Amino acid sequence: MRDLSAGPRVLLKRLRELMAEPLEPQERLDRIVRQIASNMVAEVCSVYVLRSDGVLELYATEGLNKDAVHLAQLKMGQGLVGTIAASAQSLNLSDAQAHPAFRYLPETGEEIYHSFLGVPILRAGRSLGVLVVQNKAQRSYREDELEALETTAMVLAEMIATGELKKITRPGLELDLTRAVTIEGDSYGEGIGLGYVVLHEPRIVVTNLLNEDSEKEIRRLADALGSLRISIDDMLSRREVAMEGEHREVLETYRMFAHDQGWVRRMEEAIHNGLTAEAAVEKVQSDTKARMIRLTDPYLRERMHDFDDLANRLLRQLTGFSSRSASEGFPADAIILARAMGAAELLDYPRSHIRGLVLEEGAVTSHVVIVARAMGIPVVGQAAGAVALAENGDPVIIDGDDGKIHVRPMADLQKAYEEKVRLRARRQEQFRALRDVDPLTKDGKRILLQMNAGLLVDLPQLTASGAEGIGLFRTELQFMISSTMPKAEEQESFYRSVLRQADGRPVTFRTLDIGGDKVVPYFRSQEEENPALGWRAIRLSLDRPGLLRTQLRALLKASAGAELKMMLPMVTEVSEIRAVRELMQKEVQHLSKFGHQLPKRLQFGVMLEVPALLWQLEELMEEVDFVSVGSNDLFQFSMAVDRGNARVADRFDVLGRPFLRILRDIVRAADKAGTPLTLCGEMAGKPLSAMALLGLGFRSISMSATSIGPIKAMLLALDVDRLSKLLDAALDDHRTHLPVRDVLTGFAEDNNIPL
Ligand code: PEP
Numbered sequence: 001m002r003d004l005s006a007g008p009r010v011l012l013k014r015l016r017e018l019m020a021e022p023l024e025p026q027e028r029l030d031r032i033v034r035q036i037a038s039n040m041v042a043e044v045c046s047v048y049v050l051r052s053d054g055v056l057e058l059y060a061t062e063g064l065n066k067d068a069v070h071l072a073q074l075k076m077g078q079g080l081v082g083t084i085a086a087s088a089q090s091l092n093l094s095d096a097q098a099h100p101a102f103r104y105l106p107e108t109g110e111e112i113y114h115s116f117l118g119v120p121i122l123r124a125g126r127s128l129g130v131l132v133v134q135n136k137a138q139r140s141y142r143e144d145e146l147e148a149l150e151t152t153a154m155v156l157a158e159m160i161a162t163g164e165l166k167k168i169t170r171p172g173l174e175l176d177l178t179r180a181v182t183i184e185g186d187s188y189g190e191g192i193g194l195g196y197v198v199l200h201e202p203r204i205v206v207t208n209l210l211n212e213d214s215e216k217e218i219r220r221l222a223d224a225l226g227s228l229r230i231s232i233d234d235m236l237s238r239r240e241v242a243m244e245g246e247h248r249e250v251l252e253t254y255r256m257f258a259h260d261q262g263w264v265r266r267m268e269e270a271i272h273n274g275l276t277a278e279a280a281v282e283k284v285q286s287d288t289k290a291r292m293i294r295l296t297d298p299y300l301r302e303r304m305h306d307f308d309d310l311a312n313r314l315l316r317q318l319t320g321f322s323s324r325s326a327s328e329g330f331p332a333d334a335i336i337l338a339r340a341m342g343a344a345e346l347l348d349y350p351r352s353h354i355r356g357l358v359l360e361e362g363a364v365t366s367h368v369v370i371v372a373r374a375m376g377i378p379v380v381g382q383a384a385g386a387v388a389l390a391e392n393g394d395p396v397i398i399d400g401d402d403g404k405i406h407v408r409p410m411a412d413l414q415k416a417y418e419e420k421v422r423l424r425a426r427r428q429e430q431f432r433a434l435r436d437v438d439p440l441t442k443d444g445k446r447i448l449l450q451m452n453a454g455l456l457v458d459l460p461q462l463t464a465s466g467a468e469g470i471g472l473f474r475t476e477l478q479f480m481i482s483s484t485m486p487k488a489e490e491q492e493s494f495y496r497s498v499l500r501q502a503d504g505r506p507v508t509f510r511t512l513d514i515g516g517d518k519v520v521p522y523f524r525s526q527e528e529e530n531p532a533l534g535w536r537a538i539r540l541s542l543d544r545p546g547l548l549r550t551q552l553r554a555l556l557k558a559s560a561g562a563e564l565k566m567m568l569p570m571v572t573e574v575s576e577i578r579a580v581r582e583l584m585q586k587e588v589q590h591l592s593k594f595g596h597q598l599p600k601r602l603q604f605g606v607m608l609e610v611p612a613l614l615w616q617l618e619e620l621m622e623e624v625d626f627v628s629v630g631s632n633d634l635f636q637f638s639m640a641v642d643r644g645n646a647r648v649a650d651r652f653d654v655l656g657r658p659f660l661r662i663l664r665d666i667v668r669a670a671d672k673a674g675t676p677l678t679l680c681g682e683m684a685g686k687p688l689s690a691m692a693l694l695g696l697g698f699r700s701i702s703m704s705a706t707s708i709g710p711i712k713a714m715l716l717a718l719d720v721d722r723l724s725k726l727l728d729a730a731l732d733d734h735r736t737h738l739p740v741r742d743v744l745t746g747f748a749e750d751n752n753i754p755l
């Protein structure tokens with residue numbers, strides 16, 4: 001009798017020799033199938049390869065009609081072969097014709113074969129083709145034969161992935177692996193980038209597949225598993241995760257997987273079948289992934305990611321792979337693809353090389369996205385399957401405006417995008433030329449253009465954009481991207497750095513605006529049914545005066561000897577301002593008592609975001625040194641539309657009569673009281689709405705740095721007085737119902753105002 005475990009071993013050894021021989025690809029494939037057939041005592045062995053048009057084509061056969069090679073084909077999901085490819089699962093049948101999916105291909109002459117064993121050729125859980133053996137007699141293939149065939153399929157996967165089969169692919173056709181794919185996700189950060197894929201956690205390519213000594217490989221696997229378990233225990237015992245929380249939960253799951261006997265046994269079996277320890281990890285990882293990729297249960301899918309991460313860690317242990325070696329040869333135009341990523345990891349990449357960021361998960365408000373946006377990097381999120389579909393170095397286009405990525409794009413699409421990018425660059429060039437031009441309207445009104453910021457990575461934009469200062473510094477971002485609450489000294493030194501980099505230009509710090517959609521992981525608040533209307537911003541700060549006082553003190557100390565401009569978010573009643581003033585007074589007294597230098601001037605402002613303040617405008621204007629309209633929230637609350645809910649967010653127009661009338665009332669009240677007024681919501685950064693703001697009487701606006709150029713180009717061409725008259729009349733017009741937006745676009749067109 002044949003030695004069961006020696007059989008696969010001999011086969012793999014023979015295959016290794018075949019892979020090393022200098023053969024033409026067709027010849028190599030032909031010999032591989034012959035070798036498998038003979039080793040497995042099968043009358044037939046065939047390889048089908050998946051083309052980009054979703055068709056599985058017969059690439060080589062031993063036993064079937066040779067004339068059918070490159071002619072016989074089945075669609076994905078069709079016949080037994082198509083079923084295996086579509087499900088990424090093996091089929092072991094003693095009577096193939098009896099299977100409902102069986103489909104007879106006359107050109108192959110396969111009707112005389114009864115038993116059938118087919119396995120998917122997998123790479124990262126994705127089917128690249130199918131490998132089949134068949135016998136005339138009705139028989140059921142043994143488990144070890146199935147294992148052997150699956151292992152052999154890995155060798156074929158490698159051959160397909162290295163592009164060797166391209167040479168024998170018929171002209172005009174393409175293999176699936178090199179197919180152009182578009183993945184639709186969500187737009188998380190605007191902009192377009194062209195470049196090459198950099199997988200954040202590069203797949204470790206296992207090149208050494210076949211082992212020389214199984215026992216040695218079993219020991220290597222055991223050692224690697226041992227180190228992996230220790231490293232997980234280490235992480236679990238660290239202080240930051242010693243509490244409850246998601247991080248701990250993930251690590252607990254890792255620990256559970258790392259001790260999973262089923263997993264270990266499957267890897268050991270693969271080693272006994274001739275694989276090296278790393279190839280065994282990869283094989284089991286790919287099989288598991290193929291099985292789990294079809295799950296719809298979000299919890300189980302999440303567990304699949306955990307398992308995948310764990311297998312990658314194990315591969316790293318075994319191959320001694322370090323991320324340092326991966327960063328060598330980092331492309332000049334890199335588009336980073338990740339399942340998920342922490343903000344700090346993004347900051348580790350060389351900024352000047354990054355053209356885009358693609359995340360399979362994440363949310364617009366996740367930290368890495370906030371940081372990427374601050375860095376002006378286009379971001380696409382929720383790009384399902386992106387990591388598995390792309391290889392390191394693949395050409396890719398990220399369209400952050402539309403929330404899409406194009407992997408291995410066709411030439412015409414590539415050209416169209418190159419043209420778009422050129423156009424943008426030309427416009428950017430024009431805007432840059434305006435950087436030092438005075439922001440004076442055509443009729444001589446001076447407009448203060450400032451930028452919004454929240455991280456140190458934003459600061460270089462101050463000089464680059466020509467903004468005159470920072471009109472809104474969102475201090476919560478520092479809190480949102482750190483894993484623990486920033487300490488008093490950390491806050492102070494952060495504000496100091498901001499002021500140093502601003503180099504004398506004014507910075508308006510907004511006190512903590514957390515809660516609502518701004519989640520701070522270590523600050524646990526209760527589930528709220530309406531978080532936007534809940535315990536957030538100034539409400540939270542007044543209930544936790546320690547937190548607010550720490551921040552106020554840090555701001556006062558960082559601004560010693562200079563001017564401190566600060567404002568409060570989400571104020572609903574004027575009394576809240578007075579309460580903060582009292583706390584501020586206490587801090588000032590405390591600091592002077594201990595001999596600290598104080599700011600030489602304090603400017604105390606509020607954000608106008610809650611409609612209730614509209615009926616307190618007189619008191620408000622008297623109470624503060626300046627008012628900044630937070631139009632994002634003011635619009636959300638006055639129109640009752642959730643700003644984060646795509647289904648309703650665009651339902652009403654910021655340029656509609658109700659909202660513009662609200663803004664006009666605010667301008668009138670500020671003018672009457674002589675209180676400086678500004679606006680720092682998104683509408684300040686869009687040329688048409690910014691034009692409307694100037695028409696309403698705003699003379700100061702703050703926006704993202706990239707908007708400064710376009711807004712300046714708009715205002716240089718604008719006659720504000722003429723627009724004001726027109727806009728006033730349009731807002732008072734109770735009869736024509738002509739949308740104000742149309743009035744504004746008409747005005748811009750007639751006066752050649754660039755929008
Ligand atoms: C606003 O609400 O308009 C604003 C500028 O604040 P944020 O977007 O941070 O809520």
Ligand code: MG
Nearest residue numbers: 609630632633
């Ligand atoms: Mg707001």
